Amino acid sequence: MHVMDLLYARAQMGLSLAFHILFAAAGIALPLLMVLSDLKARWTRDPDYTALSVKLAKGTAILFAVGAVSGTxxxxxLGLLWPGFMGTWGEVIGLPFALEGTAFFTEAVFLGIYLYGRDRISPGLHLFSGVMVALSGAASAFFVTLVNTFMNDPVGFTLTAGGPVDVDPVAAMFSPGWVHQTSHTLLACYQASAFAMVGIHALVLLRHPxxxxxxxxxxxxLPLACLSALVQPLVGHQSAxxxxxxxxxxxxAAEGLFQTQRGAPLSVGGLPDVETGTMRYALxxxxxxxxxxxxxxxxxVKGLDAFPRDEWPPVTKVHLAFQVMVGAGSAMALLALVTLVLRWRRGAWPEGRRMLGAWLVCGPLGAVAMEAGWLVTEWGRQxxxxxxxxxxxxxVTPVGSLAVPFWTFTLVYLFLGVMVVFLLVRQVAGTVPHARAPHEVAHAH
Structure with missing residues (x-):
């Protein structure tokens, strides 16, 4: 196969996953936030929490629809671009794919009940349907992540010249490291979505205090954002x-360690020089x-010199993506810690302009860290x-001319992305007044 077709196949798969992972993550986390809003509405009898759960449900529906399209x-x-993988290994790792489909179907059913049953079924059953949406969404991500875990740590079969034999689908599904990788992924979904939600509402409050x-x-x-931001580094450390x-x-590759050595240093920042086997500008x-x-x-610690040169991943890309992930995660953990300290001292969530500004700036970092972490996982396996x-x-498929589907799907994803942003902005804008009377502004302060 022509090298450009391989690059286009990888680029198309990477583009599809980079797009899908954002909306899938929000589709996993928003139902939890939706349920939490419902619970607060039941406890406090406050209509604002009910209104919030309604808006989160609409957002979940939008993101679920886009996630379903991009996931399909x-x-x-997977089958058309990578027939060598799916044709040979589909029977080994087919079980989590099937279970993910079941979880997806369950989520769709209960999301429909939640959306259209608010005033038609009992409050308890309505809340139960929301809980099932949250659980089935998490289960869907869990099973998909197990496939990726298998790709990083393939087990559950005996390899022969004719392909895998003596297949154990359960062992393949729960390959080594599955606990760390699934936990890391699910936390990333909750963290990215919670930080984005806080950032959006912080922006509105900065404009309309x-x-x-x-x-x-x-x-x-805020509680979900702070909790996930502080737990994620611990889970990430275990995964590392x-x-x-x-x-x-x-x-x-992630650390830019070229030489095997005892007492290996930790590189902060820096730029790997693959030609000379050194790290530049690193602390x-x-x-x-x-x-x-x-x-x-x-x-x-084994360095890159312990492995054949043709088995090295793209060192510079892996290292930079890893640094972005760690840097973004550290910033979010620090902000969460400061926020919780202020919450403990003042007895209320901080609402000052500085803290709101900090949350606004850090709002996108969850998504940035999630995308960067995914790139580390995928590039690091190459x-x-x-x-x-x-x-x-x-x-990869032997079929050529893969530039055509790549650019076609790029335009489709661009269109979907614009439409989703437009619809979500309308959901948020519906809660912001266009103008307020002077006595209302004074009362707000």
């Missing part, structure tokens, strides 16, 4: 420890990598589509 496209692309609806929306989203043992070449913390990866400051078993170049 992805399922076709005192709007009660948006203050109450912050009280729903697993990567250090199971995928050392990915860790070496190195002595023995930091050995300590974080193996809980031993003198532990040996040149393998199934690590150590099948190379990406061996799995």
């Amino acid at each position: 496209v992805l399922s076709f692309e 005192g709007l009660a609806f948006h203050r109450k929306a912050l009280s729903v989203a 420890e697993h990567v250090a043992r199971a995928q050392p070449v990915k860790l070496a 190195e913390l002595p023995r930091g990598l050995s300590l974080l990866a193996f809980s031993d400051p003198n532990a040996e 040149p393998w589509i199934l690590r150590g078993v099948m190379r990406t170049a061996d799995a």
